[in-house]
Amino acid sequence: MGHDESEHQDHIQLEYQPALPMSNGKLIVWLFLSTEIMFFAGLIGTYIVLRFGAPAGTWPTPADVHLSEPIGAFNTFVLICSSVTVVLCLEACRAGRAATAKRWLFSTFLLGSVFLGVKVYEYNQKFSHGIYPKKPRSLLHERANLEYAAALRSPLKAKRDELDKKKVELGGSETTENAESEEAGEKQVESRLEESEERDLQKYNRLLSGVVEWAEYVATDPATPEAERRDVLVQLANYVSGPGHAHGHAETEVSPFAGQLDQERDELKAEQDRLEEKQRQLLAARQNNSGSEATQKADIQSDLAAVEGRLKRISHRMDGIGLLRELKHGINEDYQMHLPIVLPSGNMWASTYFLLTGFHALHVLVGLIVFAIGMGMYLDPEKAGFIENIGLYWHFVDLVWIFLFPLLYLF
Amino acid sequence: MSETKSSDLDGHSGDDHGHGGVGKYLAVFVCLCVLTGASFFTYSDLWPFKDTPAVGWVFMMAVSCTKALLVMLFFMHLLWEANWKYVLTFPAALMSVFLILMLIPDVGFRTRKYSEKRWQQAAEPEVHAAPAHHDPDHPEDHQDGPHAHQHD
Numbered sequence: 001m002g003h004d005e006s007e008h009q010d011h012i013q014l015e016y017q018p019a020l021p022m023s024n025g026k027l028i029v030w031l032f033l034s035t036e037i038m039f040f041a042g043l044i045g046t047y048i049v050l051r052f053g054a055p056a057g058t059w060p061t062p063a064d065v066h067l068s069e070p071i072g073a074f075n076t077f078v079l080i081c082s083s084v085t086v087v088l089c090l091e092a093c094r095a096g097r098a099a100t101a102k103r104w105l106f107s108t109f110l111l112g113s114v115f116l117g118v119k120v121y122e123y124n125q126k127f128s129h130g131i132y133p134k135k136p137r138s139l140l141h142e143r144a145n146l147e148y149a150a151a152l153r154s155p156l157k158a159k160r161d162e163l164d165k166k167k168v169e170l171g172g173s174e175t176t177e178n179a180e181s182e183e184a185g186e187k188q189v190e191s192r193l194e195e196s197e198e199r200d201l202q203k204y205n206r207l208l209s210g211v212v213e214w215a216e217y218v219a220t221d222p223a224t225p226e227a228e229r230r231d232v233l234v235q236l237a238n239y240v241s242g243p244g245h246a247h248g249h250a251e252t253e254v255s256p257f258a259g260q261l262d263q264e265r266d267e268l269k270a271e272q273d274r275l276e277e278k279q280r281q282l283l284a285a286r287q288n289n290s291g292s293e294a295t296q297k298a299d300i301q302s303d304l305a306a307v308e309g310r311l312k313r314i315s316h317r318m319d320g321i322g323l324l325r326e327l328k329h330g331i332n333e334d335y336q337m338h339l340p341i342v343l344p345s346g347n348m349w350a351s352t353y354f355l356l357t358g359f360h361a362l363h364v365l366v367g368l369i370v371f372a373i374g375m376g377m378y379l380d381p382e383k384a385g386f387i388e389n390i391g392l393y394w395h396f397v398d399l400v401w402i403f404l405f406p407l408l409y410l411f
Numbered sequence: 412m413s414e415t416k417s418s419d420l421d422g423h424s425g426d427d428h429g430h431g432g433v434g435k436y437l438a439v440f441v442c443l444c445v446l447t448g449a450s451f452f453t454y455s456d457l458w459p460f461k462d463t464p465a466v467g468w469v470f471m472m473a474v475s476c477t478k479a480l481l482v483m484l485f486f487m488h489l490l491w492e493a494n495w496k497y498v499l500t501f502p503a504a505l506m507s508v509f510l511i512l513m514l515i516p517d518v519g520f521r522t523r524k525y526s527e528k529r530w531q532q533a534a535e536p537e538v539h540a541a542p543a544h545h546d547p548d549h550p551e552d553h554q555d556g557p558h559a560h561q562h563d
Contacts, residue, residue: 020495034503041507045514053519073451077444084440087486091433142534395486402478406450406471411464 029389033396040400043359047352047407058344062409065349066129067122072409075118076401082111083398086391094384101379101387108394109371112364119361126353130338131346133354139338140346144230144237149216151340152240156212160204167193167201203323203335210320211239211331217313235260237342242330255327265321272314279307356404363397439485443478450474 020027051059062069089104126132130139141148170193193201215236219229243256255261282304289296327334332341343349370390377383452458453467460466484490489500525533 021493022495030499034499037500037503038506038510041503041510045507045511048511049514049519052515053521055522069451069454073447076447080440080443080447083443083482083486084436087436088433091436392487395482398486399479399482402482403475405447406475410450410454410471411468 023385025385025389026392029392033392036396040359043356044403044407047356050348050352051407051411054345054348060343060346060349064343065131065346065353066125067409068125069409071118071122072405075115076405078111078115078118079398079401082108082115083395085111086387086394089379090384090387090391093379093387094381096381098379102375105371105374105379105387109368109375112368112371112394116361116364116368119357119364126350129332130341131350133350133358135347138347138350139340140343140350141237141340142342142344142347144233144342146216146219146233148340148342149212149219149233149236152212152236153208153216155339156204156208160201160208163193163197163201163204166197206316206319206323207331209316210318211236211324214313214317214320234342238330239324239327240331240339241341241343242327242333255325257327258325261321261325265318268314268317268321272311272318275307275311275314279304279311282307353408356408360397360400360404363400367394367397435485439481442481446474446478446481 018024085104085107089101089108092098092101092104130137132138141151215232218224218232221229224232239257282300286297286300286304289300331337332339367390370393374383374387374390377386379387450471453460453471458467460470483500489496522533
């Protein structure tokens with residue numbers, strides 16, 4: 001090194017003049033931040049365009065997707081506090097108060113961790129409601145159509161069949177062991193379907209035949225008017241996801257669906273009475289015409305079959321109505337189930353939400369790692385440049401959240 | 412020598428007390444908290460423009476821009492930096508704004524020009540007729556639940 005310098009003494013001494021009046025590190029951080037501005041502008045711009053481009057009323061409200069505004073506001077406050085602590089850390093570092101600087105840096109690290117912790121909690125909330133960024137696990141459907149009804153039917157059927165199979169197996173063992181000793185008899189009493197399982201089985205049966213299959217039946221029946229076909233499926237979606245959070249959070253003793261369901265029940269009751277009367281007439285006609293033509297007998301028989309089929313469906317529906325009348329917040333919430341829900345633009349919302357908050361959280365995580373490295377240093381004034389640079393980065397992370405919070409939680 | 416040089420470059424050797432200061436930072440912090448409260452206020456029932464959400468959006472964006480400016484000017488020390496700050500921040504900010512402005516007519520407003528036939532093929536559910544009978548004054552009312560317009 002010393003030898004090198006003496007060799008260069010003969011040459012003209014050039015003094016390095018930086019193009020910009022700041023250190024290379026800070027220049028690089030600022031250049032990086034200006035690319036970050038464009039990066040997040042792309043993401044936020046995409047969100048804005050999709051959100052306001054969605055047809056009126058189809059973008060989910062925060063309540064629809066279980067976003068809590070107070071939690072979002074709390075996280076904003078946490079990030080603002082962390083911005084202050086990092087700037088105080090820089091002040092202390094410059095003033096040569098290394099211990100104080102480290103304390104402020106540690107506070108920043110803690111606040112950043114709190115932010116991430118809240119994010120983890122929020123993500124968990126989304127996942128528990130079937131809101132995922134990707135399709136196979138996502139339970140969101142764009143429209144209440146027959147495809148949606150089929151998507152409801154298959155998990156219910158799977159659960160029902162599972163319990164049914166268990167019941168048959170237990171029942172089967174019962175018959176084979178019947179002839180055996182009392183000891184075996186005791187065993188089969190233990191292995192019977194548990195009471196809660198029996199209740200679940202009934203619940204699934206009622207949901208299947210009285211709610212989902214009824215809606216499919218009404219929606220595909222050619223006799224149903226067009227508008228009613230759509231309504232019955234929309235109503236089905238409402239039963240699953242609840243009456244919609246947008247219209248007040250008030251706890252009510254009466255089911256929000258009660259009025260509508262009572263009306264339906266009255267109508268069905270009237271129809272049931274009519275059909276039972278008809279059934280009696282047809283049965284009487286069948287007895288009276290026992291000696292008459294075969295075609296007439298076949299007609300009566302098919303009429304009777306139709307009436308009985310309809311009556312059976314109605315009785316299933318009555319069971320279903322009984323179950324739906326007890327709902328407070330929808331099938332999913334009341335019965336702790338994870339059935340598909342209808343949320344127009346819900347999947348698009350999930351994609352943008354997880355992309356935006358995910359990239360932001362990733363930036364927070366990177367910040368935390370750098371803070372952790374900084375905490376291992378002795379923060380004398382020499383390190384002020386380093387602290388300033390990570391501070392700039394951290395303020396930028398805060399800045400992005402300043403825009404994300406209102407856009408995601410309050411718009 | 413290089414150490415003194417770098418602290419010269421950062422511009423903190425001479426005018427350490429020319430800017431910053433705990434008092435100023437705390438004042439900015441209080442402002443930021445108040446502004447966050449202000450945008451959160453649009454969520455409360457006391458917010459008077461519940462039925463015209465656009466007012467709330469403009470208000471919140473104005474608040475956010477103010478907050479962003481406060482953070483950049485004071486916490487990121489841009490207020491006291493030399494003119495290079497414009498070189499690094501303006502082009503990026505302008506490109507961001509242009510990007511969004513260019514996307515809005517092509518993508519954002521696409522459904523506004525859909526014909527009846529196009530709607531049948533659209534991935535979005537068709538609700539273009541619903542707001543008229545629901546709320547004629549505010550065709551862009553997004554505050555209703557997602558199921559609200561499906562009963563047509």
